[in-house]
Amino acid sequence: MNRIWALIERDLRRFRRSPTLIVVSMVFPLVQLIVLGYAFGGKIKHLRVGVVDQDHGVPALKLREMLGAVTVNAATFEAVNYSDPHQAMADLRNGRLNGVLNIPPLFSRNQLAQTAPDVALIEDNTDQFVSSTLEGTLTSMVSAYNTHQTSAGIQPRVEPRATLDVVEVYPYVPYIQYLLPGSITLSVFMMVMIGGGIIFIDDKARGLHEGYLVTPVTKFELIMGFNLAGAIKAILAGLVLMTIGSVIAGIPDPFAPLRILRLFVMIVATALALISMMFLLMVRVNDPLVPRATFGVLNTLLFFPSGAVYPQQAFPGWMRAIAVVDPFTYAVHAFKNLLLKNTGMGAIGFDLAYLVGFSALSMAAATLLFKRTL
Amino acid sequence: MADIEVQQITKRFGKFTAVDQISFNVEHGEIFGLLGPNGAGKSTLIRMLTTLIEPTEGTARINGNDVVQSPDEVRESIGVIPQAMTSDLDLSAEENLLIFAKLYSVPRERRKRMIRELLESVELEQWADKPVKNLSGGMRRRLEIARGLVHEPKILFLDEPTTGLDPVSRVSVWEMLSKLKSLRDLTILLTTHYMDEADKLCDRVAIVDHGKLVALDSPLKLKASIPGNNILEASFEPTPDGWLETLKGLPDVEHVAAQDHVFRIASGNGPRTTVELVEASRRARITIRSLSVQSTTLDDVFMHYTGRQLRDTLQEAKYDTSFMYQRK
Numbered sequence: 001m002n003r004i005w006a007l008i009e010r011d012l013r014r015f016r017r018s019p020t021l022i023v024v025s026m027v028f029p030l031v032q033l034i035v036l037g038y039a040f041g042g043k044i045k046h047l048r049v050g051v052v053d054q055d056h057g058v059p060a061l062k063l064r065e066m067l068g069a070v071t072v073n074a075a076t077f078e079a080v081n082y083s084d085p086h087q088a089m090a091d092l093r094n095g096r097l098n099g100v101l102n103i104p105p106l107f108s109r110n111q112l113a114q115t116a117p118d119v120a121l122i123e124d125n126t127d128q129f130v131s132s133t134l135e136g137t138l139t140s141m142v143s144a145y146n147t148h149q150t151s152a153g154i155q156p157r158v159e160p161r162a163t164l165d166v167v168e169v170y171p172y173v174p175y176i177q178y179l180l181p182g183s184i185t186l187s188v189f190m191m192v193m194i195g196g197g198i199i200f201i202d203d204k205a206r207g208l209h210e211g212y213l214v215t216p217v218t219k220f221e222l223i224m225g226f227n228l229a230g231a232i233k234a235i236l237a238g239l240v241l242m243t244i245g246s247v248i249a250g251i252p253d254p255f256a257p258l259r260i261l262r263l264f265v266m267i268v269a270t271a272l273a274l275i276s277m278m279f280l281l282m283v284r285v286n287d288p289l290v291p292r293a294t295f296g297v298l299n300t301l302l303f304f305p306s307g308a309v310y311p312q313q314a315f316p317g318w319m320r321a322i323a324v325v326d327p328f329t330y331a332v333h334a335f336k337n338l339l340l341k342n343t344g345m346g347a348i349g350f351d352l353a354y355l356v357g358f359s360a361l362s363m364a365a366a367t368l369l370f371k372r373t374l
Numbered sequence: 375m376a377d378i379e380v381q382q383i384t385k386r387f388g389k390f391t392a393v394d395q396i397s398f399n400v401e402h403g404e405i406f407g408l409l410g411p412n413g414a415g416k417s418t419l420i421r422m423l424t425t426l427i428e429p430t431e432g433t434a435r436i437n438g439n440d441v442v443q444s445p446d447e448v449r450e451s452i453g454v455i456p457q458a459m460t461s462d463l464d465l466s467a468e469e470n471l472l473i474f475a476k477l478y479s480v481p482r483e484r485r486k487r488m489i490r491e492l493l494e495s496v497e498l499e500q501w502a503d504k505p506v507k508n509l510s511g512g513m514r515r516r517l518e519i520a521r522g523l524v525h526e527p528k529i530l531f532l533d534e535p536t537t538g539l540d541p542v543s544r545v546s547v548w549e550m551l552s553k554l555k556s557l558r559d560l561t562i563l564l565t566t567h568y569m570d571e572a573d574k575l576c577d578r579v580a581i582v583d584h585g586k587l588v589a590l591d592s593p594l595k596l597k598a599s600i601p602g603n604n605i606l607e608a609s610f611e612p613t614p615d616g617w618l619e620t621l622k623g624l625p626d627v628e629h630v631a632a633q634d635h636v637f638r639i640a641s642g643n644g645p646r647t648t649v650e651l652v653e654a655s656r657r658a659r660i661t662i663r664s665l666s667v668q669s670t671t672l673d674d675v676f677m678h679y680t681g682r683q684l685r686d687t688l689q690e691a692k693y694d695t696s697f698m699y700q701r702k
Contacts, residue, residue, distance in 0.1 A: 211460030211521070214424050215477040216449045374426045 024293035032300050035319070039304040042314035044133040047077035050088040050100040057108025063119065063162070066141055067101070076137045092124055092169065094347040095337050099123040099134045111162065118163040125168040126340040127178065129311050139164055173340055177249045181335030182308025184241050185270060185328050189302065191237035192274040196230030197282050197291040205288045210374065219372045227275050227363070234271035242267065251339055262338050262345060269355040270331040276362035277327060283369045302328045330354045375438060377402050377529050377561040378423065383432035385418050392418040394585040395432065400563055402528075405555060407576035408565040409672060411682075415585040416565035417457060420533050423563070424454045436529060450478070453522030457533040459514050460521075463507035467498055467517050470506060471524050478525035492520040495557070496550060512543025516550060523554065530554075532564040536571060544568075548575050569672035581676055588679040597670045600678040601628035602640025605670055606647060609636050609663045610655065620658070624650045631677070636664075640674070 015021060051067060053060050067079040080097065082088040088100045102120040110117035121138050125131040142164045203209060212222065242263055246254035253259070281298075282291060305312070305319045306328035312320055323329045334351035337343040345352070378400035385393040393415040400406040408416045421427045423434050425445040433440060439447040461470045471489045480488060493499045496516040501509060506517065515535060522530055535551070536544040548571065555562055566572055572579045573593045580590040589596060610617065613635065621630045626643040641647035644667045655662050677683050 207456060207458030208460050208462065210426065210456045210458060211454075211474070212477065213426055214449060214452070214454040214456070215474065216446050216479070217477050218446075373428060374421065 018289065020287065020289055020293055024297065028293075028296045028300070031297050035300050035304050038316050038319055040310050042310075042316065043076075044130060044311055044314040045075045045077075046313050047098040047130060047134060048096065049077040049079055049134065049138075050082045050091060050097045051079050051103070052082045052085045052088050052100060053103045054085070054105040055103050055107040057111075059108045059111045059117070059162075060103045063103060063142075063145055066145055070137065070141060074137075076133065089122070092122065093341065094343060095124070095333070095341070097124070098127075098130050099138075101138065107162075114161060116161065116163060118165050120165045120167055122167045122169060124341075125170055126173045126336060127311055128173065128175070130313065131168070135164075135166055170341060171252070174250070177251060177340060178336075179309065180245050180249045180251070181332045181339055182303065182306065182328075183245055184238055184267070184335055185306070185308065185331040186299075186303060187241040188234045188238040188267065188270050188331075189274050189299070189328070191234040192230055192271065192278050193291065193295050193298070195233040195237075196226075196275050197278045198288075198295075200226060200230070200279075201282055201285055201288050201291050204286060213372065213374070219367070219370060222372075223279070223363070223367055223370055227272075227279055230275040230278070231268075231271040234275060235267055238267035238271060239264070246339065253342075256342075259338060259342060262348070263335070265345075266331065266334045266338065266348065266352065266355075269352055269359070270327070272359040273327040273331070273355040273362070276359045276366065280362045280366040280369070283366045284371075302326055305329070306332045308332045327355055327358050376400055377404075377437060378406075378563060379433075379435040380423070381433045383419070383422060383434055384430050385415075385422060385427065386430045392585050393422070393429075396580075396582070396585075396587045397432075398580055398587065398590055400561060402561050403555075403559065404577045405551070405562045405564070405575055407572040407579040408563070408582050409567070409569065409572040409579050409676070410565075410582035411567055414567075414582045416567075416582055417533055418585075419582070420531055420563070420565050424452060424531050425449055450525075451527055451529060453525070453527040453530045455515075455518045455522045455530070455532045455535060457537065459518060461506045461514060461517055464505060466503045466505055467493065467509070467520075468502040470517065471521055474521050475524045480525050488524060488526070492523060495554065496520045510543070512539050512546055515539060515543070515547055519547070519550060519554070523558070526558070528559070529561045529563070532562065534565055534567070536566070536568065544571070551575065569676070573672050579672065581672075581679060583676070583680045583682075589675065593672060596672065596675045600640065600670065600675055602642055603670055604641050604644030604647070604667055605674050606639040606641060606644060606651065606665065606667050607636055608639070608651065608665045611661045611663050614658070614660070617658075617660070620654060621651070624654065633683075638674075638677075640670075 049067070051064060053064060064079070070076055071079050077098070079101075082100075085100075085102060088097065088102075091097045092100050100122045102122060104118070104120070107117050107119065119142065121135065123131045123134055142162050145162055217225075243254075281294070285291065301322065304310075305315065305323040306326055307323065308328065312323050312329070315323065330351035334348040337347045341347070376399035380396060380398050382395045382397055383393060384391065384395050396419060398406075408419060410416050418427070422429045423436060423441060425441050425448050428442055433442070435441070436448045437451045439451070441448050462473070465473070468489060471492060472485065475485045475489065490499070493502050496519055498509075498513060498516055498520070501513065506514060509517065519532075519535070522532075532551075536547050539547065551562065552575070554560060564575070576593060578590065578592050579596060581588050581596070589599070591599065618630060618632055618637070621627065621637060621639055624639075624641075624647055626641045626647050627639055628642060629640040631638045639647065639651070648665070648667055651665075652662065673683055
């Protein structure tokens with residue numbers, strides 16, 4: 001029994017002297033609790049709905065007023081007025097809108113003639129959580145529109161009977177397809193972490209870097225070499241998951257050349273952004289325990305706020321703030337557009353620009369911090 | 375102009391002075407040793423000379439290039455074998471040399487020939503395509519030496535080149551270094567805490583202790599600079615008061631020091647002093663518990679200048695390699 005206690009004592013003494021391990025073992029579960037706790041099941045708000053009023057009559061105006069009330073009060077969505085239905089549709093396809101509510105030209109006339117006036121909700125159904133929230137809210141709103149008109153105590157001259165026609169822009173998207181963009185981003189991140197961060201620090205701790213530092217290799221060459229090596233491995237991981245994952249998830253026409261090319265560009269941008277972020281975090285770290293200990297925390301903090309598994313519109317303010325700066329957000333958004341909607345580069349231009357800019361900034365900061373000597 | 379010129383070089387880490395105003399020159403073609411115990415400042419010194427850390431004060435010039443002002447020029451002209459094994463375990467011996475040949479911008483047309491020649495000279499040609507993790511410690515060290523020479527430098531720095539190796543491997547590394555030095559007209563600076571390594575290998579030795587240079591000369595002259603050609607080590611039972619003075623009075627005894635009940639007696643005539651010692655003990659009815667006689671070593675030199683022994687001396691006594699290595 002004494003020997004068992006001796007072994008226990010040795011381990012606990014070591015544990016006590018490793019503050020990193022203690023902090024992370026406490027922090028990681030807390031971070032998971034908070035992030036996961038708020039990442040799921042929140043009320044989805046701040047969606048963007050384009051409103052195309054082709055009628056401009058009084059009934060249509062009343063409907064738009066109700067939309068405005070939802071925007072101000074429940075804030076489930078923000079109504080954005082469009083005069084051009086084609087522009088609204090283009091923005092819908094490019095991901096700038098979650099849905100378009102089209103009030104057709106004869107809505108008021110049909111209302112008066114009581115010939116089933118309908119409004120169309122054209123929705124982006126690639127995110128089932130968002131689309132069901134939109135549908136539910138607008139259905140309730142139209143129902144309230146019909147009821148409101150009759151519940152004021154004054155018998156209306158014409159019974160309102162507006163209906164909501166829901167049109168889904170894309171074929172049904174199963175959840176596995178919805179998850180695929182996040183999984184591709186995660187595969188890139190994991191390779192960056194393992195093939196980049198962990199191996200980099202392990203080599204440093206073993207003294208391997210000393211062998212490089214005594215050669216004429218410059219600081220820039222060292223940084224570029226380490227980062228590009230990590231990025232190449234991460235790109236390979238992303239490509240493998242993109243290929244196999246697309247087949248498994250049943251993505252339609254997964255090997256279309258243009259789509260593959262766009263995906264490749266995004267995988268490269270994602271890999272560069274994540275490796276430069278990793279390098280910045282590890283540039284002054286010497287303890288091999290640190291990348292291992294922070295892996296889980298980083299994974300949780302970056303993956304879940306990105307909207308990979310649940311819409312960001314359901315997150316509290318602080319998590320949406322993380323999402324704004326999180327490179328995962330832009331990678332996931334771009335992959336969703338490319339895989340689920342088969343959009344062009346126009347829809348992912350901002351995502352690409354952010355990831356490139358993020359890479360440049362991170363790399364510049366890491367270069368300043370990197371020490372060319374021991 | 376010496377190949378290596380060090381002037382008042384100092385390194386402080388906060389309040390701790392690791393290297394304290396050391397100056398020396400290393401001439402072309404020398405094997406120069408920095409000898410001292412662990413923690414003496416040898417590795418810190420060699421790291422300053424190889425541009426891995428910057429000196430706090432003082433200067434060092436390697437091949438005429440200042441280590442602080444012109445580090446790139448210094449790195450191009452030196453080969454460095456650090457104490458830690460820096461070869462990639464997952465790559466083969468040949469691949470390791472290839473990577474470093476590229477880091478040193480060795481022209482493509484010379485790389486293959488260079489790598490082949492180096493593997494032959496360190497006797498690893500049979501292991502060229504084997505992963506380094508499958509090589510023994512001695513073989514890995516030989517590979518490290520080859521790696522340090524892949525760009526044909528004229529100056530080679532080695533930090534504790536045989537630490538952790540078995541006696542046979544150590545001798546093999548010594549022989550390799552001597553052979554390479556002659557073949558390639560190298561200047562070598564090495565650090566070591568093994569006195570036999572400094573004694574056998576080095577043309578000149580600088581003894582370093584607590585960051586300071588305490589002595590510098592050839593091993594022969596260093597040994598001649600301390601009293602006595604022979605060292606007798608003896609312990610007695612009992613050890614009466616005044617016994618130290620009695621020992622000092624024996625014929626040919628030049629110096630006596632006592633440490634942990636062991637008396638170290640420096641004598642100009644070991645055999646005669648031994649006889650007199652035995653006779654004196656018999657007369658005083660003192661039992662000699664242990665007695666050894668040996669020629670003066672660098673450890674004795676170290677003790678003379680610092681008042682302490684090199685910590686690994688007792689360990690080295692188990693591995694007497696003097697009979698295995700013949701200095702050329």
